[in-house]
Each structure stands twice: as structure tokens, then as C-alpha cells.
Amino acid sequence: LGRFPASQEGALLGGGVPGEECEWPDLLTSKECQVRARVREYCETKVFTQAAELWENAIHPKALWEGLGALGVGGGTTPSAYGGAGLSLVGAGLVNMELARVDGSLSAIYMIAGCLVTNTIVKLGSEAQKKKYLTQLCAHRTVGSWALTEAEAGSDASGLRTLATPLGGGLWQLDGRKRWIGNAPVASVIIIWARHAETGNTLAFAVEPGSTAGVSVKTMRGKVGLRAIQNGEIFLDGATVKEEARLPGVKSFADAAGVLAQSRVMVTWQPVGLAQGLYDVCLRHVKERMQFGVPLAASQVVQHKLMLMRANCNAMALYAWRLTRRFEQGEASGPDATLAKAWVTLRGRECASIGRELLGGDGLLAGSHVGKAFADMEAYYTYEGTFDINLLVAGRAHTGISAIRPRM
Amino acid sequence: LGRFPASQEGALLGGGVPGEECEWPDLLTSKECQVRARVREYCETKVFTQAAELWENAIHPKALWEGLGALGVGGGTTPSAYGGAGLSLVGAGLVNMELARVDGSLSAIYMIAGCLVTNTIVKLGSEAQKKKYLTQLCAHRTVGSWALTEAEAGSDASGLRTLATPLGGGLWQLDGRKRWIGNAPVASVIIIWARHAETGNTLAFAVEPGSTAGVSVKTMRGKVGLRAIQNGEIFLDGATVKEEARLPGVKSFADAAGVLAQSRVMVTWQPVGLAQGLYDVCLRHVKERMQFGVPLAASQVVQHKLMLMRANCNAMALYAWRLTRRFEQGEASGPDATLAKAWVTLRGRECASIGRELLGGDGLLAGSHVGKAFADMEAYYTYEGTFDINLLVAGRAHTGISAIRPRM
């Protein structure tokens, strides 16, 4: 398989200069540059050679996950005191982007286990929970998972029905069923969101599925995209957990929304990476592949599509960067993130369609990278709030009127 | 899994009336109606329950293929004298459509083995070849395959390089390598297109891979769409075949183009069916699925997308029907077919994107039908001439200028 083609970002963003140490020199700090370069190297060499086969066979990329842990990016923004990489939010975004450029699944695993779960524990967990979980998670010795979605609570996430009943004696009983939970089948710890059976308040628990009776996880099969990340259904049937497992920082659903907002900033980088990787692969392909005696790249319609991808990539990267910097500064809001996430996936989907078609038949093969990335984009478009829901959340902020819940 | 949802085509096309015997009463003959109804029933009950699993595991649907043979549609337009169903071209198109509505792969298998291969033998084969192959093929006791594409000859199909060398004594030697050949791994007979090693003339042979030394077929793995149809690479290394295997009707590449033109008319029906199936599944889903206390169908953006699908389906069906009737009458040309095929796949792709997103996360599952159909549409968009190449073939006809081969 060789190496993933070099990035062709070019001068507008500041990259692509051979031998240059830092890609977007004036947009990034030097630490951000270094982290990015390290992850890129790892992806282009190690991840690329295994990703398609893992994807095709729907296998969790354990070795790649561990290898990534060795690069000093574990836990994203988690402070080093807890074993985290202590990255800036842009830094963590760049990791997501570089991973997604070569493998959408590995990026999703990192986004959940490396960013969302750790950030939830950092922001809402007890000191004991931080000590117990963060170091292992940040070293990529374990994998974390984060369970909100249920069969009946998808877009309407706040409609979750899993119940936490206080049993007295510092014990809670969990009953319910989660669905679509990324990493759940391979996770050591899962953040389970539930409602207090009496008050209806939102609660969260750090549950260890392996050692908790009444918890079982079933791997979901038959995904057409992001096949390497393992999604699970979680069955909670009278599962008993201790009070120590409860995240004390969680007071209401707003706390779930709060960590999801930051997570959505991270997700925004994923389509950027996926699209850039598609562009890099397509550009190389159309320059090398001959038909009618000339490279595909000599064709107007091919150049047209390529340039549309390229311009999209530029705009997407700038949007993600700007959102994240403003978020770091406390200037960007949740709705800014939902709008960014939605828009970036819209453009990403356009790039994915183009990339798919530019490889012709080979674009249907996971092994061409393009078939895989095309399908992976769909997951980005849908998770952490679908395209439409995210637009409507932003729409509410800017019009002052909620249109999310339809009349009937 | 139950039954595939009933078709919701509605009054514009003439269908959807419960208990009605014929769907598009004034657009179809009664024989066409009957064939269509039979295939639909088979698909909604038998095909649907197995298709997703076969797809996920990339398995040739042998039993479904044989069952289809029992419905009297084998061989499409092949005359009954040769065991064929003797369908009108519209009739054969409807079979492709109904199959694609429930399973894109089975439609592709039929389109190749039931229409393209048989039609090639009918039009270009010797009487002996017709006798030898057609009855078996039309009864779906065997599967046929049709091999033009090569690694270096994709869009530039006429640039094929496989060579047929006359060895004297009524023997030919075949050397070359085919790629992407649908059904090849399970085929009893493969139509192999080649060039005369001396004259360069186009030739075709009916090759039996199982009993011909020097022919080997390797199944292609890792497809993201049309996973149930088996695509193969064919290695021809000094394979020796008899003169009797040569199709005597083939005089030049125009003969390949001729059978492909009719085949493209058939392909035009596939995205129509796929899109209609997506619509049927989505309509049922959004009426049943509740979020925020109401069915998804109560949402404006959901209705918007649904209606766009519906209107596309109407237009696509009318276009396919009109093209095919005109083609039957000798009034539609090859470029009419390329334009129709291209346009119908463009709209089909739009329907597939919408369908995918309307199911949210479930739209990523093959088992929801939608994830599978979404990915299958990509193959239709690309095979039998990519979208762009088909547009350019039509463009040449209507401007009088060929823009296909770029300058360099």
C-alpha cells in the first residue's frame, strides 16, 4: 500500500511546502504544529496500511489505538496532571483532523474516547474518578465510551428514558437501553446518562461494563460507514452501581449539552480531515491514471471537481480553525458550533461524492481509501446532532424562535 | 424483517391503488403489468428478508437468483424459442426496476446475466451458441457474465488490450486481464471481449471459465456498494478456446457498443427502482418514528425532503419509460440512452442522499435497507459509463463535437 499521499493543502493555508516544519505557520502555535506533524506522520505510514482492511472486516484497531497513545496526544485537552496531553482545543482538533484524513474510524474513536469521555470526567467527575480513569484513558491503555442515545431518544436526546433508581446504601440501579454507543463493545468505562427515577433529573455514571452485573453490550453489525469503530447497544437490566460511580458535577441536562458543545467543536475537524484526505488521494490518482491516452487530470470536468474539493477544503479548514479559536476564547457559542458542524459536513459530503466518482469503479472499493471515506462522511453528517437538527439549533439562536419541535 | 413496505407511487403514475391489478395501466401492456406484479411480490416477500445479510457478507444470492428464474422473466427480451421470457424492452426494464427497488445487487445480477449476456448471444452469437447457452441462462440454472473492462480500459472501453491470437486449427489463444466483471466468479459462461492480435479487430468469445485452462477468476473484495453481486478479475494467460466459442456476429467495436446501448436502457431502470424503494422505506419510517413527541413526518424539513424524493421518482420513472418505448420503436438513439442513464443516476443519487439522512443513524445500517441502497446507487452512477462520460457522449451527439478525449 505504501504511504498515504502527501498533503496538498498549499499556500493559502500555509502548508504543503516541502520540508517545512509547521503547516499553517501563522494560524497555529508551534506546539500545535508539532503535534499535528507527529500525528500526520503516524497516519500516513502506520494507519494507512491497515485501515482499509480493519474497516472492511469491522475490527476495532487496537494496535493503532495504542500506537496513537504513544504520540502524546492522549486525552486531548486533558491536563498533564491527569496524564493528558494538555493540548489546546485547536491542537486536539488538529489531531481529529489528521486522523480523519487517513481513517475516519480512528478519528471517531479518538474523538469519543480521547476527547469527549476525558473532557466529561475532567469537567464533571470527582477527583477520585479523575485519578481512577484519566491516566489509563490518556495513555490509550483503555478505551472510553459515552452513552446518551437510546432507541427512542436520538435527535431528541434530552428525551432519554434510562432510569437511575436510588437503592439506598450508596447504591443506584440502572435500567434502560442505549444504542449506537461508539466504543462501547471495547470500553473499560462508559459514561451512562440517565434520569433520576424519582425526580427526573439528569444524572451520569461511570460504569465499568466488564465488572458490573446487569450490564451487557452487543456490537451493532452491518454498518456501511465508520466500520472499524465498534458501536454497541447497551442493555442495563437492574445494573447496580455505587454512588462513587456517579459524576457529581452533573446537575441537569445542560451539563450533557455543555460537554457535547465542546465535542461538536472537535467533530467539526473530522470532515475537514476526511475531505482533505480525499483530495490528496484524488489528486494523485487523476495525475497518474491514464485513459484515452492522457491523465484523467487533463479533463475539464475532472479539474472542475478537483478544484471544488480544494476550495471546500480551504473554507472548511478556516471555518473549523476560527470556530475553535473563538471557542477557546469563550467567544463562540454552542450554536456557533452546531452551525459550523452542520455546514462543514454539508461541504464534506459534497467532497465525498466527488471523490467517490473521481476514482470511477475503484471509488467503490474500501481499499482505494475513497470508498471508505465516502461512507464515513455519512456518519459525521449524522452523529452529534444530525445536519438538520444542528441547523435548527443555530436557527433558534439567530431568530429567537425554536422550530425544532414540530406542531401536531 | 417482515415485508418490504408497499409501493407509494400514487396516482400520477397510476399505481398505488390498493387491489389494483396493474400499476401504470395506461403506460404498460397487461403482460408488462403482470410481470411487474409478480417480481414485486417476490421481492417484497422473499428478496427483502435475505438481501441485507447477503449484502453485508458479500455473498452471491444463489437461491434468490434461482427463485427469480421461476417467475418467467429469465433472459428478459430473449425469445421464448430459446427459453427466454420474450419480454418487451419495457417489460425487462420493469423487472430491473422492481428488483432494484428491494435489492440493487440482485438487479445488477439480472441486468448482466439476464439481459446483457443473453442479448449479446441473441444478437451476435451463432445458432449453436444460442442453443448451448440460452436455455440454461434463461432458466437461471446458470449465471452469465460479460467482460469488457480492463485495468487500463475503463471509461476508454474501446482501448481494451486483451489479445486473441489465432493459433490455426480452429483455435484461439486469449491473453489479458479483465477487471470489475460482474458475476464472473459464479459464471458458467463469460463473454470475453478482445482484439485480434494481428488485425486489431474487436472479437468476442463465449468462454467457460470452469473448463478452460489458462482462465482464472479472482473475486474482488472490499466493495462498499452492490456487495452481493460478485465482481471478478479475470486472468487470461494463454487460455485456448475453439473457433466455436467466437461470436460470429461481432465485426467491430460497434457491436459491443450496440449491445451496451440496449443495456444502458436497462440500467436506466435501476436507479428508478432503487429510488422508489428508498422512498417507500423512508415514508413508512418517518410516519412511524417518533421524536419530540411527534412523528418525524410532522417536520417541515422532513416533508420537504420526502417530496423531493417523490417528485424525482415520478420524473425518473417517466423518463425511463419514455426512453424505453422510443427505443423499442427505433426512435431513441444511443445518446438518448446515455443521457437518460446519466440523468436518472444524478437524481437517484440525490434520492439516496436524502434517504440515507432521513433514517438518521439507522440510515448507516445495511439492515435498514437505506444504508445498502445508498451505497448501491454509487455503482449505478458509475458502471456502464460513468455519469460524466455518458453526458459527454450525449454532448457529442447534440453539439456535433466530441469533447471526450481531452487535449494534451
Next chain:
Amino acid sequence: LGRFPASQEGALLGGGVPGEECEWPDLLTSKECQVRARVREYCETKVFTQAAELWENAIHPKALWEGLGALGVGGGTTPSAYGGAGLSLVGAGLVNMELARVDGSLSAIYMIAGCLVTNTIVKLGSEAQKKKYLTQLCAHRTVGSWALTEAEAGSDASGLRTLATPLGGGLWQLDGRKRWIGNAPVASVIIIWARHAETGNTLAFAVEPGSTAGVSVKTMRGKVGLRAIQNGEIFLDGATVKEEARLPGVKSFADAAGVLAQSRVMVTWQPVGLAQGLYDVCLRHVKERMQFGVPLAASQVVQHKLMLMRANCNAMALYAWRLTRRFEQGEASGPDATLAKAWVTLRGRECASIGRELLGGDGLLAGSHVGKAFADMEAYYTYEGTFDINLLVAGRAHTGISAIRPRM
């Protein structure tokens, strides 16, 4: 200016054969063919030479309107007993299409005065009203107008506020203000929709603005599209009309909706014609215009766009034809018409955008036909129900849930 370029519809629809008498021979009756040919000839020669200048100066095309009356198409489907052309609905649709092909405004004038107004009188008027108005209208000696929309009642047309107060003695007083009313500034008779001041029931009156005190009409200025048709604001300030002016057939708002449904079938043909005219002009242009030493038509991206227009035109025409035939037979419903109208304008808008750009700078000139047609398409997209409202009306029919009125 010469003659408008010949239609390039081609074999799929059945037209374009030089010397052929009938365009879509097997889709149309011979009377429909003849009417169509007559209108086309008139448009290509007479209308074309004047349309751009009338448009630029926003002048009602009086002479062209009268000339059209001489072609035997006046009143569309109005029976000959009342001086009407007695066309089939498809026949009247074809007239709208041929007019729109060369001039969007003239088509709009005909659609309102020739179809909607006359049909309203035929369906809902008294025998005396039929006698009084239809012959003049059908001969194009007068122009009719049809006033439903108000400043506060646009998409929410049934929210009209114009009041009709019974004064006793067979008199009614009308108060209110209409807006956007096509032909109003030049009309002899205007159908005014109002509510009964006491019961709230919907009523309609045939009002003669020239001779009715309390009625004044102000021409709306500054339109960017359909500039030649005169739109007016109508001020009804204590206007007194006789009971004889009331349309006795009007019982409720459903009667307005009923005539609008048929009218929407007519409107469906307008984008078809506009798009076909754009294609015809563009095809000629790109074959003639040289840049870089070759015709524009030699470019891949130009051919690509052209073929997309062409395929759209095919699909749009088939859709309009099918809708109208089914409507004639009582098989197509109001929502079938709204969906058709919406979809055809969506594709029409795409054709208009392409056409505009294919002429480069000249595409910004009304005189190139393309600039004018581009802007005209917007009106079609918006009137007789906007794109979105029409989709939602269809959505209600197919989901069983109304999403039109948002929650708040």
C-alpha cells in the same frame, strides 16, 4: 434579431424532425399538435423580435396579445360556445409552454387572462357573466385579471381580509387592498376574492375597474423578472358593485382552491417552455461563439451543462404532460399538481442558472433572451404557491400530517 432558434427537443420527445408536422406525435392529439405549431411559429417570429424591448421597458405587450388572439387559442379550455378555443388541458398547457419558450411575460398574461380568469367564469360564473365576458376575453379584445393575494395574505392565501359587505338592494361594498395582481393595470375585468363581512364566507366578484367607483389600480414598479406583465395593487375603498357581479358558483374557499389547482397544472408548463427556450438559445450560442480558437461547445464543462439542461427539459416535459393528462382524466389530484409545479420550477431554476452562465456577460442582457428568461424563472418559482408551500401541500397529502403552519 431574426428568428428564435429552432427547437432542439429531439427524438426522445418526438420532435425536432425537420418538416415534421407534429412534435410529440404519440403523446399529443393532432389538434394539440396544430395549436402548438401555430403558437410556436408566432412566437419565434413575432414575439421574439419585440419581447426583450418590452421587457426592458416594462410595457404591456398589447399588440402581441391581440395577435395571439387571432391564433385560435383564446380562453384555453373555454368551450367554443363562449368563444373559447375549446382546447384540451394539454393543449392549453402547450400554449403556455410555447409562449414561455420565447417570452415568460406573455405566457403569464395568457395563463392568467386566458386560462385562470376564463376558467373561473366558466366554472363559477353565472350564465350572464359568461355571456358578458368570455367572448371578449377569448378574442383577446380585453384582458382579464384575478385577484386573491393581499399584503398580509400571500402564502396564507386563505387568510384574505378584503371584505364584501351586503348593502341591501342587490348591492355589495368592497373594501380592502390586493397586491401583486397580474394584468390588473390593463384589465377590463378583475375577479376579486373577498370575505363576506358578516359570515366570513369566501366570495368572488367580477369587477370592472374602469367603471367602478372606489376601485383604483396602481402599477407595481421595479420588478426584476416578468417585467412585461403588469402587476398591480388594487385599492378597494368602499367600491360598490351589484349582486350581478358576484360569482354565484363560489360557495367557499375550496372554490378558489379548485380553480387554482387547474391553474397550477397550466403553470407547470411555463418552466418547461422557459427551460426549452434557454436550451435552444444556448445550444446555438455555444456552437457559434468562438473562444480560444474553438466553439464554446468544444469544452467539456460547457457540454456538461448543456446536457444537464437537455435532460432536465426532457424530464420536465414528460412530467407536465403526464400530470395534465391524468388531470384531464380526473386521476391527478391537487397535490399532484403542487408537487409537479414545485419540482418543475426547481429544475427550471437550475436550467436558468446554467443558461445565464453559458452566455457569459451576454447572459446578463435581456436582449440575449437568456438574461430575461433567467429572471422570469424566479417568478414562476414563486407565484401560484411558492416552491416550499407547494412541497408542503404535497407533503400533507402523502404523510397525512400538515406541516404548513409552524408551531409557535
Next chain:
Amino acid sequence: LGRFPASQEGALLGGGVPGEECEWPDLLTSKECQVRARVREYCETKVFTQAAELWENAIHPKALWEGLGALGVGGGTTPSAYGGAGLSLVGAGLVNMELARVDGSLSAIYMIAGCLVTNTIVKLGSEAQKKKYLTQLCAHRTVGSWALTEAEAGSDASGLRTLATPLGGGLWQLDGRKRWIGNAPVASVIIIWARHAETGNTLAFAVEPGSTAGVSVKTMRGKVGLRAIQNGEIFLDGATVKEEARLPGVKSFADAAGVLAQSRVMVTWQPVGLAQGLYDVCLRHVKERMQFGVPLAASQVVQHKLMLMRANCNAMALYAWRLTRRFEQGEASGPDATLAKAWVTLRGRECASIGRELLGGDGLLAGSHVGKAFADMEAYYTYEGTFDINLLVAGRAHTGISAIRPRM
């Protein structure tokens, strides 16, 4: 008419905070902020109240042009030594953006007269020419024009045919015909591009049409967009000019391309402003306009469209800003500018379509701002290199293969 609605850019870009002095505080210098604020105030109050009427009547906005001169932005980047505002390139871009936000035509006048013409003289003119023209131009006491395009040389601009024949005695004779030349009918000085009649070399002359025999200018009529800027045809029939009129810096066509590259950077800001103005007007409109008893803004499809506009505006602004900063630093290339210009107009066109439809019927009126802006976007999409040509120029840079000139 009141005042143009306040900008709703919001926090992502850094603006929209009431009372804030600087809009994008961390992206702009404080001088850039001040210039921007000044121009915005002028546009929202002075320009807005007159623009629609000037547009409808196709009148050069003389008073507005002079008023703009008083704001200290004349000549864009022209050094103050020559009376110019000495803006940064971003600063000049912001002026173009703010003007376009309220009036596309005034922005075009400034872009040509204030940026392209002055920059051409600064870069390629003699010291005497700079002295003679720049002060007047920068004070907006005169208007400049820049004439490259010809009837036969549009996209193929380097194919210009206007001839400059040396007559001896320091005289040149100019023969040819220019077309589409912005400001020409009102210009004191026009930069005329020509070829040396003997050597074929590219030359440019500063021609004063009012006082040069053999030069006449005819205003082009019937534009559907940018109606207030006057475009002219220039007839050069044996026009005699002195050697002093020749721009000595022009050595080859590359010099025209060089000033056009910078100009294209300026043009990139125009769709950004146009789109932002559309968004601001639409947002206000949908919050105020009631239908069905609720504001339009309560509708999901309306919010959907609004948010798509908003996200586009964010991305477009970031792209324009980044391109321009990189261009200032010598890091962005000509092809970066063509790609940016093309992409930004593509997204701009999408915003314009949405804006047009969100106002319903009123969106067809120039006076609603939206009708005008919708039509103006088309000109931006086409001038300074059409969308397609600009993509192909970028495509050449990134693939290494020129696909511009088609084979034939």
C-alpha cells in the same frame, strides 16, 4: 426606506456586538476597522436610500460616488503620496465588501475605478501619469475605466485584437472595439489594452475619451444585473494618442494578468458583502413578516435556508480575509485568487437564490434590495473571469496540466 438593517455577523467573526467599535477585532488592524465602519455607516444610511431607484433606472450614482470619495477610501491601496487612501489590501477589500452589502453596482464602480485602474497606474504607469490621474481619481472627482474585453476576446482575454500602430513622431493609432467596459460611459480616463500592430506585444494606454478623436463610447442597455454601473462599448477608429499615454510598465500580457490577479482578490470581497447584505435583509424580513399567524422565521424550512446563508457568509468572509492577507504577504498566488473568487461566487449564488425566495413575491422587486442583489450576484459570478475559467486556471496550477483550451 429607512436604514439598511444592522449587520448580523455575530460572534464567530467577532462582529455584531452592539456598540463595538471594531467588527472582526482580531482579524483586522484598527485602521481597517475604522475604514470599514465609516463605509458601512455611509452605505446603511446614504447609499441604501437611493440605490434601488438608480438601479431600476440604470443611472450612474454620481452623488454617491462623490460622497464615497469623502470617506478617505479613494484609490484603495494607492499610496497617500498620490492622494490615495493607502489602505492595506484587506482594507480595500473591506470597502468593496461593505459597498456590495448594500449596493452591488457601487461596489463594482469602486472596484474598477478605485482599485483596478489606480493600481494599474501605480504599478505600470509613468511618474507623469501618476501625477496626472491619481489625485483626481482618488478624490472621486473623476471616474476611471479599464478596457480589456472585446467582442471576440472574453474568456480568452489574451486574444485581444485591438491594434496600436506606431505612427512615428511619438504618436500611436488605436483601432478596435472594446465591450462590457465598466464605467466607460462616465470615465475621464480609460486604460485601453491593445497589441502592437507589428510585434504583437501587449500595450496599454491611458486614453481620455472626452478629448480624443476617434474614440466613442456607447452605453450598453438592457442589463438585468448591476444596472447602476454603466457598461460601455468603446469604438476606436483611428484614434490617435501620444506616446505619453502609453503605460511604460507594460511589457507583456503578464502585466495585465498581474494587475488582474490583485483585482480578483478585491472581487472576492464583493460576493461576501452581497451575501451578508442579503442575510441581514432576510433575517429582518422573516422575523417581521407574519403568515399563518406566525413570523416566517418560525418555519423550519425558512430557518434552514437562513442558517445555510449564515454559514456560507462566515466561510466566505474567512476565505476572502485569508486569501487577502496571504496575498499581502506574497504567499497567495494568482491561482489562489481565481479559486477563491470562483468558490466565493458559487456560495454567493446560493445565498442569492435563497434570499430571493425568502422574500416571496417581494424578492422580485429591486426595491426590496433582494431582487437587486440576486441579479447583481450574477455579474460577480461572471466578470473578472467566469466561474468555470477561474476554476480551470486554478486546476492548471494544481494539476500541472492546462485544460482551458479544448481540443478540436
